[in-house]
Amino acid sequence: MLGSLPGVPDAVETVRRAVDQVYGHRVMRRRSNEVASEAALRGARGSAALAGADWALEEVRRRSDFSADPEARTVGAALRLTAEAGQLLSVWRQSPVQVLARLHLVAAGVDAAAPGAPDAAGAGAAADRVGRPRLAGETVDEDPLIALALPDADEVAGRLDGLAGLLLAGTEAPALVVAAVVHGELLALRPFGSYNGPVARAAQRIVLVGSGLDPKSICPAEVGHAELGRAEYAKALEGYVSGTPDGMARWIGHCAEAVALGARESTAVCEALQRGAA
Numbered sequence: 001m002l003g004s005l006p007g008v009p010d011a012v013e014t015v016r017r018a019v020d021q022v023y024g025h026r027v028m029r030r031r032s033n034e035v036a037s038e039a040a041l042r043g044a045r046g047s048a049a050l051a052g053a054d055w056a057l058e059e060v061r062r063r064s065d066f067s068a069d070p071e072a073r074t075v076g077a078a079l080r081l082t083a084e085a086g087q088l089l090s091v092w093r094q095s096p097v098q099v100l101a102r103l104h105l106v107a108a109g110v111d112a113a114a115p116g117a118p119d120a121a122g123a124g125a126a127a128d129r130v131g132r133p134r135l136a137g138e139t140v141d142e143d144p145l146i147a148l149a150l151p152d153a154d155e156v157a158g159r160l161d162g163l164a165g166l167l168l169a170g171t172e173a174p175a176l177v178v179a180a181v182v183h184g185e186l187l188a189l190r191p192f193g194s195y196n197g198p199v200a201r202a203a204q205r206i207v208l209v210g211s212g213l214d215p216k217s218i219c220p221a222e223v224g225h226a227e228l229g230r231a232e233y234a235k236a237l238e239g240y241v242s243g244t245p246d247g248m249a250r251w252i253g254h255c256a257e258a259v260a261l262g263a264r265e266s267t268a269v270c271e272a273l274q275r276g277a278a
Contacts, residue, residue, distance in 0.1 A: 001173065002173060015256045015259050021267060032216055041079075044078040053078075077198050085203075089206060089210045096167050099203075107195035133156055134153055134156065138193060148188065148238070175211030176259065179207040184241075201225070219266055221255065223258075
């Protein structure tokens with residue numbers, strides 16, 4: 001069982017303490033919506049940074065048009081995904097694959113209620129490929145961060161079905177472990193023609209919220225992943241793809257550290273709100 005791999009129980013407990021700390025902050029009793037909004041913005045910035053659009057937080061906060069160039073479209077996609085993830089929990093519990101398709105549509109700017117959102121072609125994906133797993137012979141607009149062999153379409157379909165079956169059947173594994181597996185599996189498979197990294201991180205967010213570990217979505221793991229750096233993210237993912245116990249434990253530990261760092265970020269936001277500095 002993944003939850004019992006060396007180091008994983010300690011990682012799970014560390015995350016629980018970090019999450020409990022921010023949820024127990026006195027600011028959360030009165031201003032939790034403000035904390036959640038700030039966590040969403042910072043999480044989106046972190047996810048975009050991992051996808052190659054490393055903008056300053058204030059630039060993300062200031063901008064309203066995210067259609068001008070590839071980096072802007074990446075930031076826009078991350079913002080839309082973060083906003084959409086919180087609306088999809090009930091559907092996720094019934095059809096995770098349907099939610100993943102919806103997330104890809106949102107990332108590509110299709111049917112996204114965002115001013116200036118690009119259409120599918122502007123997002124770098126053919127319209128008929130948006131919102132569905134890739135078919136045989138279709139390529140992926142690769143994130144250079146992920147330098148791994150690309151599974152073929154049949155393997156993608158089979159593993160997505162297996163992942164959905166696992167989620168629907170339920171598991172006794174800790175929420176952190178389930179979120180790490182969903183995140184790692186989607187990065188390994190890259191099921192869509194584009195935006196696989198942002199979609200994988202949004203799916204991780206949905207699991208953390210739906211599991212009850214972070215029900216208000218105030219512990220943005222994306223912030224932690226970005227703080228740990230793209231190189232460490234890619235190295236940890238290689239561990240997941242290896243399928244070895246050590247590799248899996250390394251990936252889960254990396255995800256745990258990211259969530260804990262996200263919780264620390266929101267604790268800092270709470271402190272700033274308490275001081276009147278935010």
